[in-house]
Amino acid sequence: xxxxxxxxxxxxxxxxxxxxxxxxxxxxxxxxxxxxxxxxxxxxxxxxxxxxxxxxxxxxxxxxxxxxxxxxxxxxxxxxxxxxxxxxxxxxxxxxxxxxxxxxxxxxxxxxxxxxxxxxxxxxxxxxxxxxxxxxxxxxxxxxxxxxxxxxxxxxxxxxxxxxxxxxxxxxxxxxxxxxxxxxxxxxxxxxxxxxxxxxxxxxxxxxxxxxxxxxxxxxxxxxxxxxxxxxxxxxxxxxxxxxxxxxxxxxxxxxxxxxxxxxxxxxxxxxxxxxxxxxxxxxxxxxxxxxxxxxxxxxxxxxxxxxxxxxxxxxxxxxxxxxxxxxxxxxxxxxxxxxxxxxxxxxxxxxxxxxxxxxxxxxxxxxxxxxxxxxxxxxxxxxxxxxxxxxxxxxxxxxxxxxxxxxxxxxxxxxxxxxxxxxxxxxxxxxxxxxxxxxxxxxxxxxxxxxxxxxxxxxxxxxxxxxxxxxxxxxxxxxxxxxxxxxxxxxxxxxxxx
Numbered sequence: 001x002x003x004x005x006x007x008x009x010x011x012x013x014x015x016x017x018x019x020x021x022x023x024x025x026x027x028x029x030x031x032x033x034x035x036x037x038x039x040x041x042x043x044x045x046x047x048x049x050x051x052x053x054x055x056x057x058x059x060x061x062x063x064x065x066x067x068x069x070x071x072x073x074x075x076x077x078x079x080x081x082x083x084x085x086x087x088x089x090x091x092x093x094x095x096x097x098x099x100x101x102x103x104x105x106x107x108x109x110x111x112x113x114x115x116x117x118x119x120x121x122x123x124x125x126x127x128x129x130x131x132x133x134x135x136x137x138x139x140x141x142x143x144x145x146x147x148x149x150x151x152x153x154x155x156x157x158x159x160x161x162x163x164x165x166x167x168x169x170x171x172x173x174x175x176x177x178x179x180x181x182x183x184x185x186x187x188x189x190x191x192x193x194x195x196x197x198x199x200x201x202x203x204x205x206x207x208x209x210x211x212x213x214x215x216x217x218x219x220x221x222x223x224x225x226x227x228x229x230x231x232x233x234x235x236x237x238x239x240x241x242x243x244x245x246x247x248x249x250x251x252x253x254x255x256x257x258x259x260x261x262x263x264x265x266x267x268x269x270x271x272x273x274x275x276x277x278x279x280x281x282x283x284x285x286x287x288x289x290x291x292x293x294x295x296x297x298x299x300x301x302x303x304x305x306x307x308x309x310x311x312x313x314x315x316x317x318x319x320x321x322x323x324x325x326x327x328x329x330x331x332x333x334x335x336x337x338x339x340x341x342x343x344x345x346x347x348x349x350x351x352x353x354x355x356x357x358x359x360x361x362x363x364x365x366x367x368x369x370x371x372x373x374x375x376x377x378x379x380x381x382x383x384x385x386x387x388x389x390x391x392x393x394x395x396x397x398x399x400x401x402x403x404x405x406x407x408x409x410x411x412x413x414x415x416x417x418x419x420x421x422x423x424x425x426x427x428x429x430x431x432x433x434x435x436x437x438x439x440x441x442x443x444x445x446x447x448x449x450x451x452x453x454x455x456x457x458x459x460x461x462x463x464x465x466x467x468x469x470x471x472x473x474x475x476x477x478x479x480x481x482x483x484x485x486x487x488x489x490x491x492x493x494x495x496x497x498x499x
Contacts, residue, residue, distance in 0.1 A: 014086060021065050022090035025077060028063070030054025032095050039074070040088040041138075042081055043375070043382045046074040047091075067372055068386025073131070078386045080375050134319035136188040136233065137326065141426040143177050143184075144329075148424025148435045150174035151333070156442065178330065182207045182225070182232035189233050195240030199260060203239040203267040204232035207276060217277045227279030228330045229323055234275045239267035286324055287331045294336055294419065298411030302340045306407020306456070307400045309344035314385060325425045334421030334437040336414070339449055340407045342428035343456045345381045347402025349429075350460025351395045351468060352376060352384050358469050379428030398468035402460020410452040420448050429453070 026032050029049060037048030049055065052075060060069055065083060070076040079087055154170040157163050177184075183201045190200025206212065212222045227234075246259040293301045312318040321337065328335040356369045365388070372383035389396040410420055419439040422432055430453075438445035 015090075017065075018083070018086035019090045019093075021063065021079075021083075022087050022094055024063050025060065025066075025087070026091065026094055028056040028059040029075065035091075035095060037074070038088060038092050038095065040084045043084055043380055044070065044076040044078050045084055045088055045091065046076050049075050065371075067368060067383040068391070070386065078382055080372060080383045081380050130317060130319045132192050133322065135192045136185060137322040138319075139188060140181065140184055140326075141424075144326075144424040145426045145435070147174045147177045148329075148422070151423050152434050152437065155437065159442065179225075180205075180208060181326070181330070182229060185229045185232040186236035186239075189236035190240050193237060193240045195236070195243050196260075196263075199243060199263050200236035200239055202264050203235045203271060206268050206271050207231045207235060212272065212276070215272050217273050220277070222272065222276055223280075225330070227276045228283050229326045230283055231271070231276050231279030233323070234279055235267055235271040238270060238275070239263050242266045283327050283331065286327050290324070290328055290336055291419075294340070294411055294414035295417075296415070298413070298415035299408045300411070302343070302407035302409070302411025302414070303404045304407075305337070305340050306343040306347070306410075307404030309341045310348060310381070310385065310396070310400050310403060313344070313381060314390065322425065328421075329423065329425070332421065334423045335425065336419055336421045338422040338425060338428065339420040339432065339436070339452070340410050342379060342432055343406030343410060343452050344400070344403035345376060345379050345429050346406045346453045346456025347404070347460035348381050348384050348389060348399040349373065349376045350402045350457040350462075351399035351464040352388050353457070354398075354461045354464035354468065355388060355392065355395055358465060377429050378431040392469075394470070395464050395468040398463035399460050401463045402456045402458075405459035406452040406456025409455040410448060413448045413451075418444055418448055420445050420452075 025045070026035065029035065029047060030051060031054075034050050034054050035047055036050050037046075039046045052071070055075065057069060060066055060077065065079060065087075066077060067080060068078040070078065150170055151174040154167050154174055157167050157170070182204045186204025187197045187201040189195075189204070191197045207227055208225050210224045212224055212226075215222045243259060243263040246262050247255065250258045250262075309318065312321075318341075321341075325335040325338055328337065352369050352373060356366055356373075359365055368387045369384075372387050375381075376384045385396070389399050414420070417439060421437050422435045423437050424435050427435065432449070433446060436442065436445050436449055438448075440448075
């Protein structure tokens, strides 16, 4: 019809664009021969590179669709959700099939080179530990999101009294994964630390087995699920080390029988008579501390948490919070920390909008903001961090101010008894609304969360508009006397996402 808007890009158009972007990326990272590995997360293409000196970083950042780069253990190119999946597939298709080195000496030299590079990039034990924690819990996020949304839908239907014959089935579907999440944590832990995944799952399953109620440890009867994901992680980690120890002395002919049996037996006994109790105490302390923090010092706690979360994301330290979120969801059905931390994304969106309004002369930057803003509204903040606020410098700080204000807003209502929580981790921004739960009704919970978002947007916008761009764009008085820029000006002389 004549009045219809322009149709979205067809799948084949997106594929062609992704193929073009992939080819350009490979050209700017030293060619396909320089790529040793390819992976991706929600927003970033992660490339292992043989020689990072061959990377043309300025050329990469200038490519359409590239929102920023991060030089970490892998070379990471920020492309945004959706686009990163398509570009990754095309990059993999453009790479030549792996070939075996000609000689054992060449293989040894190449391996030594890669190990040396890896050691240099991962010099800090803390960074390696956080990455491993992320590798254990991040694969569980899709199931947490799916089950959390179903739990929210089931709660809504129950409150309204609708479909009473369906709600028990929804409850079973939504709760099944959470009842056995310890097993999945055990599988991933063993896989990450070099053990046999199914043995890690078998040891972690002890934590949730109903029969543990008949076991007494430290004079107290155990409860199924005591210690939660922390207990499962510790049990599977112990099982991995027991398995390795067994394989050092068990004869090869008996390995298939003795190693699995001893791994499960030794790790299971230590889990029952030590780890479950200790992990249970730690989990209870985490829950108590989180609830006390928001109900007693809510506004201050929200101010600090909301203001510091963007730097944590930038440094990758936010991964340490995943087990805490999961523990709170196990205990209460929701985590009270995620809605507060989500306010950091609101401050980021407000800051980006202010940059968009003030920097009218920078067409490249405005295009980047337009492409990254929808993801930012849905809680995916990395495109805005690496494509807009961080390269400009001061807007990153004013975005943190907006996040602090939004966090203080949500925390203040927690002090009044209106706690806001999320039944799953992963989404934030407007995508968190279907997952909201709290001490009040759904309407109050949603209203408080929406108020926090609007506060973060407003303060982030105001702080950036008036204080975040000093020295980057002309002040209004100076701009009035300056000659008008020509149509479609170049961005020369301004700070762009390319830095």
